[in-house]
Amino acid sequence: MDNRPIGMFDSGVGGLTVYKEVLKRYPNENIIYLGDTKSFPYGSKSKESIINLTKQGIEFLLKFNVKAIIIACGTATSQALDVVKNLYSIPIIGIIESTVQYISQNSNLHKIGIVATAGTIRSNAWASSLLKLRPDLEIINKPCPLLAPMAEEGWTNNEIAKLAVKEYMQGLYDVDALILGCTHYPLFTDIFRENLKPNAEIINTGTMIANDLENKLGKKLLCDSSSNGNSEIYLTDTECNFLSVAEKLLNNRNISPIRDALFWAKHLNFNNK
Numbered sequence: 627m628d629n630r631p632i633g634m635f636d637s638g639v640g641g642l643t644v645y646k647e648v649l650k651r652y653p654n655e656n657i658i659y660l661g662d663t664k665s666f667p668y669g670s671k672s673k674e675s676i677i678n679l680t681k682q683g684i685e686f687l688l689k690f691n692v693k694a695i696i697i698a699c700g701t702a703t704s705q706a707l708d709v710v711k712n713l714y715s716i717p718i719i720g721i722i723e724s725t726v727q728y729i730s731q732n733s734n735l736h737k738i739g740i741v742a743t744a745g746t747i748r749s750n751a752w753a754s755s756l757l758k759l760r761p762d763l764e765i766i767n768k769p770c771p772l773l774a775p776m777a778e779e780g781w782t783n784n785e786i787a788k789l790a791v792k793e794y795m796q797g798l799y800d801v802d803a804l805i806l807g808c809t810h811y812p813l814f815t816d817i818f819r820e821n822l823k824p825n826a827e828i829i830n831t832g833t834m835i836a837n838d839l840e841n842k843l844g845k846k847l848l849c850d851s852s853s854n855g856n857s858e859i860y861l862t863d864t865e866c867n868f869l870s871v872a873e874k875l876l877n878n879r880n881i882s883p884i885r886d887a888l889f890w891a892k893h894l895n896f897n898n899k
């Protein structure tokens with residue numbers, strides 16, 4: 627058993643959808659969350675930039691003596707996980723593998739839709755991992771570049787969000803499962819549902835990670851405390867809507883203290899590319 631915190635990071639508020647699912651299942655874990663709001667959005671950046679930002683995020687989290695890191699970001703998982711896994715000795719978990727395992731074991735799922743950022747879709751990471759285990763799958767990829775910025779803005783259930791999701795969902799109505807390949811997208815779940823056939827499954831990668839965490843980390847890395855854990859949230863820029871979106875997402879739970887990571891950001895030379 628290991629009571630050190632788990633580190634998590636994303637470009638902004640999206641990774642909190644993973645945070646929420648992990649805490650639902652493991653409320654006693656301590657979490658250090660980094661939202662790299664200064665470099666948001668990741669989805670439109672080059673692979674090289676994403677690798678650098680991911681390394682900086684990991685190095686920031688390592689200062690807190692974290693026992694493992696969850697890259698709660700589809701863009702960073704799809705373009706940087708393979709690289710950073712070989713650079714650091716602690717376990718680093720991305721958002722793709724647990725979902726791919728789940729789909730590979732569900733033979734009733736044949737047609738899969740993947741909605742994600744432009745960078746994630748360009749990397750082809752989802753489709754290639756899925757097809758390795760299930761070559762029979764029919765896969766439709768759909769980049770949705772407007773959705774993460776809208777989520778950061780808190781626009782997840784207004785008329786503009788409905789129109790944007792409807793447009794992106796063209797051709798995806800009859801998929802058996804829709805993978806929300808960007809961690810911001812669970813914020814639009816209700817609208818995605820309106821654009822899918824009734825029995826289609828919507829896959830929140832945070833739920834998949836939470837279900838698979840013990841398997842990934844092993845029992846000895848989980849926390850054995852009987853009381854609720856603590857979370858600390860750091861942002862690389864506080865001039866954003868993070869707080870209001872986060873409070874809504876976490877059902878008005880008091881998420882303070884949010885600590886400003888600008889000092890660290892400077893120290894680490896964040897976003898220096």
Ligand code: DGL
Pocket residue numbers: 636637638640641666667668669670698699700701702743746774807808809810
């Ligand atoms: N939440 C992110 C993802 O899962 C990043 C979105 C962005 O920064 O563009 O891809």
